[in-house]
Amino acid sequence: MDYADRGKLGIVYGDVTLGVHGEDFHLIFSYQTGGLESMVKHGKEWLYRTPKPTFWRATTDNDRGNGFPFRAGMWMTADMFQKCVDIQVRIDGTKIEKPSAPVNNKYSDKETAERVEVIFTYETLTVPSTQVKVSYLVFADGNVRVRAHYYGKEGMPELPAFGMRFVMPTKADGFVYEGLSGETYPDRKAGGIHGIYEVEGLPVTPYLVPQECGMHMDTEWVTVKRSTVLDNRNRHIEQSGLTFRAGSEINHSTFAFSCLPYTAEELENATHQEELPPERRTVLCIYGAVRGVGGIDSWGSDVEEQYRIPGNKDIEVEFIM
Template sequence: MVYTNKMKVVYGTRILGLHGQNFSYLFNYNLHGLESIKINNKEWLYRMPTPTFWRATTDNDRGCGFNIKSAQWLSADIFRKNKDIKLEVDNHCFSTIPDGGKSNVFSNHEFASLVKITFNYETVTIPSTQVALTYTIKANGELKVALHYQGRKNLPSLPVLGIRFIIPTPAIHFDYQGLSGETYPDRMKGAIEGKYHIDGMPVTPYLVPQENGMHMNTQKLFITRNTTQNNTDHILNPFSLKIQQSDLPFNFSLLPYTSEELENATHIEELPLERRAVLVIAGCVRGVGGIDSWGSDVKPQYTISAEKDYDFSVILNAK
């Protein structure tokens, strides 16, 4: 296929496809999200990216009862209600999504310079609130992912607010530009700004698995793999995905487990075998506390109020 300086847009039944020289993105209207990120013919999604609101309970969370007070955010992390979808192609806003028979009006030769698609969700909290994931795609394959959280009164404090990406196979290493070591809002003073290389996806070996592995104030992140789920890929050279800040630095963790898998294990040997990578891009992170033997709550400046609006974004592209 010959590409111009625009990307090809495929208006399919239930699917919007965007294709360029070295990328292919698929958005699923029915499943309400981004279904596939293929860069240089390598798939980077095992599950659709979703808003995430829960981190595995820490010893301090248990000690101060935070996990009980904010338990409904665990349900919101697992379940959500799909609302509407908004689609804009080269400044044309669709009044209705071109799904099913509505897609038949388009040819097989549709191209665009810029596509923006927003998936709106409603949380299953009481009261509920609204969250939106917006994807903005340029013709060169640059993919900007932005989250908007609408503040709502009478909701408990959030454990984390971010976007979770589940990657098909484990990372062999990752490199990032930001703060050294594991950092949290109330554990940053000893960190040093720089560029760092981490082999594998290390998990802090707590006796009882809990939240770990966060990196604050990051400018760039490179995730590298050398395996895929494609049986025809026998010997692979390492390949990478680049995540970089959009407007402000971002926070991230890259682990072999979801927060629910960590939450469900009472001892480290109960964790499953590593088989994929779980990337959390966090706009807001709760502190870890530990002020007086894991009994007091985190200081107010290190909590996440559910009553405020939040916006953050990152940019994904090939390394």
């Protein structure tokens, strides 16, 4: 059945998953892992792990110098372990009963829709705890609108960052983006020049002690390019890309992103460059908020107030895949 010609999505109501597919793309949402488990475009799998909200960026020398890890360290644990406490499914705007077994048995193998939205609610492993809601709205043309909302709460420490983390199965060839030139942060972007830039590979700044690096502020879009897959029959295929585009239904906005071969925790765990693991994956983080890096006197002063992220304020990031 050609769903694209009909302007429809095909839906598969599985026992523990919800499948959504159209012309040359397939998505699988998992009730077990609590998120988008598989995203196949033109036959290539783009996910190695279920995307989750991210709260941590690796600490810098300046962070350690002013004691920020001691004030905000619980966010690193929250970044690593998240509990999905609720899942909602909306078909063409109408909420339905969660279609896991045995509820899913009432559906046929020919179900279609124009739009499918799956909303995951996560509870943070913090004291006090709060929630993050992540919505995936799938359109018939294959675009997926992702909206992540952090609910601020009194008593929360400042956050290092907030956004969504996507871990891809293999190391990317590089990425292209429209935004500010070079590496930029909220308090280090005055010299950035807006334009379209192509980056080869996934460069990691060779600090003596691995730390936060590779951030790009005020981004309109980024395309990650890959030509390898985890398929022993044929690991190298024709290069293809996946684009993440900023924007909101209400107003135009931009995002920050980093595209590295390591998670923030892997960078945090290494005390020297040679302790970093081999570069196997692509870790793309799309941020709605990023803490500044400071460096006013190199070691002791905190980041200026306007470049901090208070834990008691709501934060939202929205983009189209």
